[in-house]
Amino acid sequence: MIKNICCIGAGYVGGPTMTVMAYKCPEIKITVVDLNKKRIEAWNSSNPKNIPVFEPGLADIVMKTRGKNLFFSTDVETAIDQAEMIFMSVNTPTKEYGKGKGMAADLKYIELCARQIAAISKSDKIVVEKSTLPVRTAEAIRSILDNTGNGVKFQILSNPEFLAEGTAINDLLNPDRVLIGGLQTPEGKAAIEELTAIYAHWIPRERILHTNVWSSELSKLTANAFLAQRISSINSLSALCEKTEADVTEISKAIGSDSRIGSKFLTASVGFGGSCFQKDVLNLVYICKSFGLEEVAEYWDQVIKMNDYQKQRFADNIITTLYNTVSGKKIAFLGWAFKKDTNDTRETPAMYVADILTKDLANISVYDPKVSETQVFTDMAHVNGRTDEENKKQISVYNDPYEACKNAHAIAILTEWDMFKTLDWKKIHDNMLKPAFMFDGRNILDKKQMENLGFKFKSIGK
Numbered sequence: 001m002i003k004n005i006c007c008i009g010a011g012y013v014g015g016p017t018m019t020v021m022a023y024k025c026p027e028i029k030i031t032v033v034d035l036n037k038k039r040i041e042a043w044n045s046s047n048p049k050n051i052p053v054f055e056p057g058l059a060d061i062v063m064k065t066r067g068k069n070l071f072f073s074t075d076v077e078t079a080i081d082q083a084e085m086i087f088m089s090v091n092t093p094t095k096e097y098g099k100g101k102g103m104a105a106d107l108k109y110i111e112l113c114a115r116q117i118a119a120i121s122k123s124d125k126i127v128v129e130k131s132t133l134p135v136r137t138a139e140a141i142r143s144i145l146d147n148t149g150n151g152v153k154f155q156i157l158s159n160p161e162f163l164a165e166g167t168a169i170n171d172l173l174n175p176d177r178v179l180i181g182g183l184q185t186p187e188g189k190a191a192i193e194e195l196t197a198i199y200a201h202w203i204p205r206e207r208i209l210h211t212n213v214w215s216s217e218l219s220k221l222t223a224n225a226f227l228a229q230r231i232s233s234i235n236s237l238s239a240l241c242e243k244t245e246a247d248v249t250e251i252s253k254a255i256g257s258d259s260r261i262g263s264k265f266l267t268a269s270v271g272f273g274g275s276c277f278q279k280d281v282l283n284l285v286y287i288c289k290s291f292g293l294e295e296v297a298e299y300w301d302q303v304i305k306m307n308d309y310q311k312q313r314f315a316d317n318i319i320t321t322l323y324n325t326v327s328g329k330k331i332a333f334l335g336w337a338f339k340k341d342t343n344d345t346r347e348t349p350a351m352y353v354a355d356i357l358t359k360d361l362a363n364i365s366v367y368d369p370k371v372s373e374t375q376v377f378t379d380m381a382h383v384n385g386r387t388d389e390e391n392k393k394q395i396s397v398y399n400d401p402y403e404a405c406k407n408a409h410a411i412a413i414l415t416e417w418d419m420f421k422t423l424d425w426k427k428i429h430d431n432m433l434k435p436a437f438m439f440d441g442r443n444i445l446d447k448k449q450m451e452n453l454g455f456k457f458k459s460i461g462k
């Protein structure tokens, strides 16, 4: 029975996953380590508001378990040395240089992590891939561990995380399934059983699926690709709806009521964001290409193209509607995060729409209940390469939605935060320039109600 776990990487995956595991397994000591000192300090903060990952219910459980059997530390070496099982939850962003640039997963953090484990380990360990990795990464990890280690034995498991941000705690407490991939040797099977025993503390065994390592790695990538494909499919129809007076919400309902299709992941939007979908689909495209499967690669690439088109279409629609010019006009962005109930902004559609509009010389005022001003400017620098000082000439961030909308020509809703449904829209409309435009990129507001208040209202697919 495992008694000591180390998790490398205290991000959106490692932090919540280990918190729930520690909460459900009080007899196991779990240490989450990260090179980023600030991040670890934030996880150790006595104020729940400072926990670096915002996720409903997370701070509560951190407060209950931290200091008992859950620890956050920057001492990577000690944690690796003492652990019997090590989770690798480091980031695997899309490569931004060299071979596979813009498509392949950048495995430099994973490799560094594997080399560190090999150098430090003095006893046998089970190493678990948690990050989403391209199929056959375990082979690379195995090769590094076996060739650079101190002669100790490693078992490598793949245990991809299926949590969605914003619902992470519930997803972790009640997962549809847990996937564990390992070698089909006696040692491999024993390692699979060790990890299964941990999850069995709170998850029925029939929901813990065992596969070979490669199926497990590829399942994660393709589950995300299928979900992304559904969103791109409905978004492609949203464009057709706008031309034909069909209503995309009604279409979603009609399609989703077919039990063979199902209702989830059919909400038309300004486009999907987040750390997984784009990265994983691009990665799938890259893998297919590298096996010479051009048609398969092209098929999946279209999912990404559709998503880019949707963001562009949303921005173009704003420009066209505002009499073909947004130069010098104030456009308020309500929401910046890639979805509600998270402070994560990776690949958020908001930054791409902001980029298009600022290139057309618009001024953008941003309000998001959980995203900081610093983050907005970091995102903008990532997408347009400009310094904060340059970006501040056109973009300002507010702590209050009413201030953000004051004297604006238009409002664009980029994130479906619940609080936006109950704002005092009359007051907001009164303080805007007329005619006051509203572009609902998430279809959360009622068209009739907004039109009665005087808004010129447009939403996706209607």
Ligand code: UDX
Pocket (backbone or CB within 6 Å): 161, 162, 163, 164, 165, 166, 224, 227, 231, 264, 265, 266, 267, 268, 269, 270, 271, 272, 273, 274, 275, 276, 277, 338, 339
């Ligand atoms: C996703 C997967 O759901 C999860 O299983 C995986 O482990 C990680 O990637 P996440 O990125 O956190 O999770 O959020 P998700 O809820 O899947 O949403 C992704 C994006 O799609 C968001 O921008 C969301 O707003 C958008 N979306 C989702 C839609 O536009 N329409 C939908 O119907 C659903």
Ligand code: ADP
Pocket (backbone or CB within 6 Å): 008, 009, 010, 011, 012, 013, 014, 033, 034, 035, 036, 039, 076, 089, 090, 091, 092, 109, 112, 113, 116, 131, 275
């Ligand atoms: P995810 O959404 O996959 O959790 P994040 O970027 O939120 O991604 O988290 C990954 C974390 O892993 C970051 O905080 C980063 O500092 C950390 N990390 C990356 N490489 C290492 C390493 N070799 N040792 C310790 N921490 C690492």
